[in-house]
Amino acid sequence: MTEQPDRKERQRETHLAPDPAEGPLTTDQGVAVDHTDDSLTAGERGPTLMEDFHFREKLMHFDHERIPERVVHARGAGAYGYFEPYESCAEFTKAAFLQDPSVRTPVFVRFSTVQGPRGSADTVRDVRGFATKFYTSEGNYDLVGNNMPVFFIQDGIKFPDFVHAVKPEPQNDIPTGASAHDTLWDFVSLQPETMHMMMWLMSDRAIPRSYRMMQGFGVHTFRFVNANGKGTFVKFHWKPKLGVHSLVWDEAQECQGRDPDFNRRDLWDAIEAGEYPEWELGVQLVPEEDEFNFDFDLLDATKLIPEEQVPVRPIGRMVLDRNPHNFFAETEQVAFHTANVVPGIDFTNDPLLQARNFSYLDTQLIRLGGPNFAHIPVNQPVAPVRTNHRDGYHQTAIHTGTNYSPNSLGGGCPAIAGADGYAYTHYAERVDGDKIRKRSPSFKDFYSQAAMFWNSMSDWERKHIVDAFRFELGKVGTVQVRERTVNELAHIDYGLATAVAEGIGVANPEPGPDNHKPVASPALSLDNLGGDHSIRTRTVAVLVTDGVDAEQLTQAQQALSAEGAVVEALAAHDGKVRGSDGNGYAVDRALPTVASVLYDAVLLPGGPPGTPDLASDEAAMRFIRDAYRHGKPIGALGSGVGLLASLAPDGLHLSAGHHQVCSDRGVVTDTTTGAASEEFTRAFTEAIAAHRHWTRPGPRL
Ligand code: HDD
Numbered sequence: 058m059t060e061q062p063d064r065k066e067r068q069r070e071t072h073l074a075p076d077p078a079e080g081p082l083t084t085d086q087g088v089a090v091d092h093t094d095d096s097l098t099a100g101e102r103g104p105t106l107m108e109d110f111h112f113r114e115k116l117m118h119f120d121h122e123r124i125p126e127r128v129v130h131a132r133g134a135g136a137y138g139y140f141e142p143y144e145s146c147a148e149f150t151k152a153a154f155l156q157d158p159s160v161r162t163p164v165f166v167r168f169s170t171v172q173g174p175r176g177s178a179d180t181v182r183d184v185r186g187f188a189t190k191f192y193t194s195e196g197n198y199d200l201v202g203n204n205m206p207v208f209f210i211q212d213g214i215k216f217p218d219f220v221h222a223v224k225p226e227p228q229n230d231i232p233t234g235a236s237a238h239d240t241l242w243d244f245v246s247l248q249p250e251t252m253h254m255m256m257w258l259m260s261d262r263a264i265p266r267s268y269r270m271m272q273g274f275g276v277h278t279f280r281f282v283n284a285n286g287k288g289t290f291v292k293f294h295w296k297p298k299l300g301v302h303s304l305v306w307d308e309a310q311e312c313q314g315r316d317p318d319f320n321r322r323d324l325w326d327a328i329e330a331g332e333y334p335e336w337e338l339g340v341q342l343v344p345e346e347d348e349f350n351f352d353f354d355l356l357d358a359t360k361l362i363p364e365e366q367v368p369v370r371p372i373g374r375m376v377l378d379r380n381p382h383n384f385f386a387e388t389e390q391v392a393f394h395t396a397n398v399v400p401g402i403d404f405t406n407d408p409l410l411q412a413r414n415f416s417y418l419d420t421q422l423i424r425l426g427g428p429n430f431a432h433i434p435v436n437q438p439v440a441p442v443r444t445n446h447r448d449g450y451h452q453t454a455i456h457t458g459t460n461y462s463p464n465s466l467g468g469g470c471p472a473i474a475g476a477d478g479y480a481y482t483h484y485a486e487r488v489d490g491d492k493i494r495k496r497s498p499s500f501k502d503f504y505s506q507a508a509m510f511w512n513s514m515s516d517w518e519r520k521h522i523v524d525a526f527r528f529e530l531g532k533v534g535t536v537q538v539r540e541r542t543v544n545e546l547a548h549i550d551y552g553l554a555t556a557v558a559e560g561i562g563v564a565n566p567e568p569g570p571d572n573h574k575p576v577a578s579p580a581l582s583l584d585n586l587g588g589d590h591s592i593r594t595r596t597v598a599v600l601v602t603d604g605v606d607a608e609q610l611t612q613a614q615q616a617l618s619a620e621g622a623v624v625e626a627l628a629a630h631d632g633k634v635r636g637s638d639g640n641g642y643a644v645d646r647a648l649p650t651v652a653s654v655l656y657d658a659v660l661l662p663g664g665p666p667g668t669p670d671l672a673s674d675e676a677a678m679r680f681i682r683d684a685y686r687h688g689k690p691i692g693a694l695g696s697g698v699g700l701l702a703s704l705a706p707d708g709l710h711l712s713a714g715h716h717q718v719c720s721d722r723g724v725v726t727d728t729t730t731g732a733a734s735e736e737f738t739r740a741f742t743e744a745i746a747a748h749r750h751w752t753r754p755g756p757r758l
Pocket of ligand 1: 130207208392
């Protein structure tokens with residue numbers, strides 16, 4: 058493996074501020090400070106003096122610590138890592154970082170929500186940003202994508218309208234981190250091109266379990282260009298190794314309060330634990346001559362290319378293995394730009410992409426306060442930089458030599474690379490046409506792919522989509538907006554429209570023109586995106602009390618940890634519980650500080666007769682009920698099975714008698730006392746790998 062990732066790391070290290078512990082506290086001017094707790098005053102109870110330069114500098118700096126947050130994607134979390142290709146992609150692109158499997162290219166990735174401000178909660182219903190900066194040997198390449206493969210609008214000139222509509226309402230700045238309000242749905246109901254993306258937004262893709270467990274998409278059709286100048290259309294896909302998993306809406310909402318940093322913490326903790334998140338980069342390639350072989354326009358970002366039509370070809374993998382040293386310096390100040398491309402990667406005339414190529418550069422000026430943001434360490438390429446750009450706010454370089462081109466006084470430096478294959482040469486696409494403001498007729502089918510998405514969903518996914526529409530529109534006060542949206546849904550699927558109409562108290566719409574081909578794309582269903590089916594990094598709560606069966610506890614912890622799960626013992630109090638063998642067993646967290654929504658599964662070990670019953674602990678009981686309602690795997694052993702039996706709804710099968718393992722819709726039980734059987738561990742592990750179990754009987758509990 059080459060040294061490349063270390064190049065970015067070494068570059069970062071040169072910017073690390075020295076540890077203040079090595080010297081005395083000073084002012085910005087380097088003058089040592091004798092006292093920082095009291096300001097300089099005229100007398101012990103007198104006014105503060107103007108000459109207190111330390112006080113004034115300290116306050117001045119503090120007063121200016123904040124920069125404008127991103128107008129969208131304000132809340133995010135980032136990490137460094139590397140990308141390595143599986144094999145050379147020279148046939149399609151000359152991009153240097155896609156040529157040699159032995160070359161690792163350093164990356165920085167920032168995940169984000171879109172609507173909420175910097176301090177909003179993570180688990181809101183929203184699109185997630187998935188932006189990757191590749192520090193390649195030929196300069197930075199930014200793939201600024203989302204976790205959904207399509208977008209709300211077709212032309213970037215609508216972006217301010219869309220964002221104004223989805224952002225909190227202007228008079229009161231409500232709601233935070235939510236799309237369930239009148240202005241968004243007003244816009245949506247009047248702008249049918251949004252409907253495909255709204256289907257994605259109402260699906261569970263909008264509430265990912267983890268940034269590590271979501272797909273990423275470049276969305277637009279881009280262009281690969283090979284060394285001979287031949288172009289190939291390309292769509293980019295990131296596929297997570299751990300599979301794609303989501304929360305349930307009820308859980309996501311509670312999680313917003315229990316841990317607003319749920320996704321951010323999860324990413325940080327996984328990397329700290331050495332569980333490095335990994336994605337495979339895949340591409341859908343379309344030869345230029347096939348551009349018009351689709352029943353949609355490749356330049357329309359509200360459309361995807363079904364994987365069944367053009368398979369995703371895996372070309373490399375990305376691993377995130379380092380957390381930032383400083384959130385502000387790195388995650389906040391990272392500046393992505395869709396036009397940061399390298400030779401071998403080019404644009405298409407997708408009008409959304411064209412607008413983005415203006416917007417991202419522009420926005421950094423207000424956000425980062427001047428044109429020198431490429432000097433900020435996280436934004437610095439590892440490729441050499443030689444420009445004639447000079448001066449401007451926050452200039453930190455002391456340039457010498459000439460600053461114009463052509464020159465002879467500076468020896469002609471920097472020289473122009475020329476079109477010799479090394480420099481970036483724009484793809485020579487022929488364009489001509491009249492100057493017009495008009496959407497191409499090829500962009501006018503707004504519903505077929507929305508219908509395809511609906512057709513591709515499993516029953517539980519469809520139910521969640523209907524529930525989401527009902528929730529969102531149920532928060533919309535204007536009846537006409539509700540009605541108009543339902544009318545739009547009738548163009549997608551009449552059953553969907555009437556199911557939503559019923560929930561929000563509006564009349565059934567007129568049936569839409571039923572002219573969609575009954576097309577489905579199985580690749581779109583979460584049922585088919587299980588990843589490696591492992592339980593690595595899934596969190597399992599073991600509810601324990603004094604008297605817990607020590608053998609069961611230890612063995613279950615060991616067996617699940619061996620599979621890569623994060624197992625935590627929870628009890629009514631911190632410290633230790635006394636096991637059935639008389640020994641103390643560490644409690645990882647006290648129940649009042651956590652909740653079921655923070656875990657993927659729960660295990661109830663048993664204990665000998667007389668063991669204090671979890672049933673008397675309100676927090677434990679709520680934990681079990683929530684886990685059941687949210688379809689989470691529940692394991693119970695020994696007397697734990699009895700507790701579960703006292704709560705379980707009719708129709709759920711639990712084991713009875715001695716040594717009998719029973720697994721029913723993610724509830725796995727074994728009445729054995731002592732260490733759990735291998736059969737139990739296997740069944741419980743499988744239940745956790747399946748993530749959620751939707752067909753459980755209700756209610757009781
Ligand atoms: Fe955008 C940020 C993704 C359309 C204008 N966008 C931003 C980020 C992501 C995306 C992931 C956060 C980057 C970061 O972490 O710093 N945006 C998308 C995708 C789009 C899209 C996948 C459609 C395919 N965006 C889009 C359009 C426009 C913008 C059409 C404007 C015409 N986006 C911006 C922006 C932001 C931004 C205003 C805010 C902060 C920033 O750029 O750096 O320029």
